[in-house]
Amino acid sequence: MDADEILFKKRLAELANKAYTDSRYLFTGFLSLAEQNVYYQMERELSYVPVTAFGGTADCERVMLRFGDKALCGYEESFPIACVEIAPLVEKFGEELTHRDYLGALMNLGIERATFGDIVIVGKHAFLFCTEKMSSYIMEALDKVRHTSVRCQIAEEAPESTVTRLERRTFQVNAARADSVIAKLYNLSRSESVELFRAKKVFVNSRLNENNSGQLKPGDKVSVRGFGRFVFVGVSGETRKGKLNVEADLYC
Known part of the structure; x- marks a missing residue:
């Protein structure tokens, strides 16, 4: 520790x-x-x-x-979270920006990572969840992301989900082991997949998972640092040779 x-x-x-x-x-x-x-x-x-x-x-x-x-x-209090919409100043000149672009622009403001959470990209707009205290500063200070001039305002309607698109993948594995599923999804060798567990880069339902041979359960949300996230849907059948047909929804 x-x-x-x-x-x-x-x-x-x-x-x-x-x-x-x-x-x-x-x-x-x-x-x-x-x-x-x-x-x-x-x-x-x-x-x-x-x-x-x-x-x-x-x-x-x-x-x-x-x-x-x-x-x-003895009373109720909601989370002090604001949702800031980041949009191009001129829509037609806006770039197709990535999560890394937005994250870099925010970190360049000198703010702590703990003051903002997920960034949801919808077309040329992004929705940023941040603390209520930090929202005013971000709206005032953030005026450019990469080469695009932007404007920021409190979102009239926050996105209901951080998932803009899920892509269903169907593939075969010998067993629904975490390392086997990750290897297939991200085109890795078995040893490369196992190394991710040793490097503490795999989280299942927000918990660190170091057990590469553990079985995934339907509905498990898996995050693999450096690769992305997916939801394990489950086993849909078995081939004549005994392999399992499994499905997973990949966050895109």
Whole structure:
């Protein structure tokens, strides 16, 4: 366990304790999958206080944690999350920008990664989930992404999902093992797939998965750092030679 992880665990414990003793809601910033995994390691230890995770929509990868609920606090409080729409100043001159382009422009503003979460790209527009406190600064300071001049405003309607398109893939494996499915989906060798687990780059349902031989279950959401995300749909049949026909929805 490194020093950063120790400090983060201490911070989570402090938030949980303060929310419980003061009977008020407290929030983390937007957490990476690795940080979410640290929380799940402490979930039983912190079970004395209700915790909810949310990032702007139900399927956001980066989420905030809210410590407290109505029963504990005596009132309701929503997550302090705003959705900022980033659009070309002149639509016809807007580039087809990537997630990396938007992320780079935001990081160049000098803001901390914990202050904003997922970025959803819809055509030439992007929708950014960020803290309410940071939204004003982003709308004022962000005026260019790559070579495109942009304008920012609070979105009139936030996207219901971070998924703009899912692509159904059907393929054959000997078993519905996590390493076999990942190897097939991303055209990797078995050893390359196993190495991803050793490098702690595979997360299943926001939890670090180091068990490459573990079986995936229908509905499992899998994130592979450097490659992308997919939902394991399940086994649809078996060939005469005993191989499994499996399906997965790839985030595009």
